[in-house]
Amino acid sequence: MHIIESQRVPEQAVFRHVIPAGEPYIFNVNAGQTVRLLDLEGNQAIDTLFYSSTNPRERYDPQRTLRRQNRAYLGAGSVLYSNLGRALATIVADTCGRHDTLGGACAQESNTVRYALDKRYMHSCRDNFLCACLHDGRLNKRDIGANINFFMNVPVTPEGGLTFEDGISAAGKYVELRAEQDLIVLISNCPQLNNPCNGWNPTAAEVLVWD
Amino acid sequence: MSKDPLALQARLYEEVLPGGGHASFILKRGQSLRITDIEGGANVSMMMLNAQQPSERLNLPDTLKGQHTARLQAGHCLYSDMGRVLAAITEDTCGWHDSFGGVLNAEEVREKYGQGRYQELRNGFHRNGVDNLLVEMGKWNLDLQDLLMVVNLFSRVSVDAEGIFHFVPGNSKAGDYIELAAPMDTLIILTALQHPMDPHPHYAPRPVRLAWLQTHSDDSTHACRHSRPENERAFHNTERFHL
Secondary structure, three states: OOOEOOOOOHHHOOEEEEEOOOOEEEEEEOOOOEEEEEEOOOOOOEEEEEEEOOOOOOEEOHHHHHHHHOEOOEOOOOEEEEOOOOEEEEEEEEOOOOEEOOOOOOOHHHHHHHOOHHHOOOOOHHHHHHHHHHHHOOOOHHHOOOOEEEOOOOOEOOOOEEOOOOOOOOOOEEEEEEEOOOEEEEEEEOOOOOOHHHOOOOOOEEEEEEO | OOOOOOOOEEEEEEEEEOOOOEEEEEEOOOEEEEEEEOOOOOOEEEEEEEOOOOOOEEOHHHHHHHOOEOOEOOOOEEEEOOOOEEEEEEEEOOOOEEOOOOOOOHHHHHHHHOOOOHHHHHHHOOOOHHHHHHHHHHOOOOOHHHOOOOEEEOOOEEEOOOOEEEEOOOOOOOOOEEEEEOOOOEEEEEEEOOOOOOOOOOOOOOOEEEEEEEEOOOHHHHHHHOOOHHHHHHHHHHHHHOO
């Protein structure tokens, strides 16, 4: 766990937006700007994807990102690499300590597999991603690869087990990323109610951007 | 995880995929693919899609979290993003297939092994996983966006208590094999290249044998289907697709 606090003050942010519980949000960030994702009430997974806004075929690549840092979790200092091998963003501050990029996003279909067939019609992150992408027009299903789950805790055991633990986040914890390119950021503020990734109670999250 | 010894299993065809080679084909519903490490130390990077509707693709995060595992072995299923089973691992003598390592691109291969161009090396040139998989995917009119997290068969990467990766050499011996049974028509894209975290300093990819089998009953997938309730539901979803 590597905790790095930020010196940035919310009053100087050039942009702020609160994402209500369970909703998507898609926005642009310019190279050099800093984005903070703020867990307002605690234990809220924020499913996030990054794309180059100049070439949206270039997107976040979890396997390259983990391989280059030789570590299974994301945290302060992690560089998020693209499928073209270039840096998209760097985690420059983090008060949570660990973020997941192996667990993916929930979907109607995976909910039927993981929990029960009758969970198909509950709201999900993939629905959020698709809805935001198709309205936006620059992205579609094809572009939705494996995402980051900020504030989610998915430990891998030495024997190769994968467990979903209670969140290690709390109200007011945040992660900050410096954009290394002009980016599209696609977020689903996770609506999952079937596991502890949102503390059984999805809540709002805030996005802040500084120049 | 062995099958009913009385079940018929016709060998349809086999061929060798040379080290550095890439291939793609539709593994039809009811068929199995046996991939054998001929010399030991092979690695096969693999991507899968629904052959009828290729917007449906292998989803490794769903595969891992649905089965609470980061390693893949016999009894596991490979899920699509639509909650269906693209392939079931019906047999496996290796015990650990990797989900972390991904594939290297041309620049990363050059950094790791030095320059190895066609101009000097002809067909021994240094291939890379990204280009090999992309070329095969292009043959099916697929694109860069369809190259997602891949499985690395025959390789083992463990994670210690601090989250650090450790490549484990010698995971696969000569003759080790994995058998993938397809409960739906599955487009398989693969390439035989060294694992990206393999510390071996030289470019020396190993060959594998591909064998296609026709299975005549559900025996081959029975154990995978019932290995955990998530897999029962994923098979249910697969059958729902075939209504």
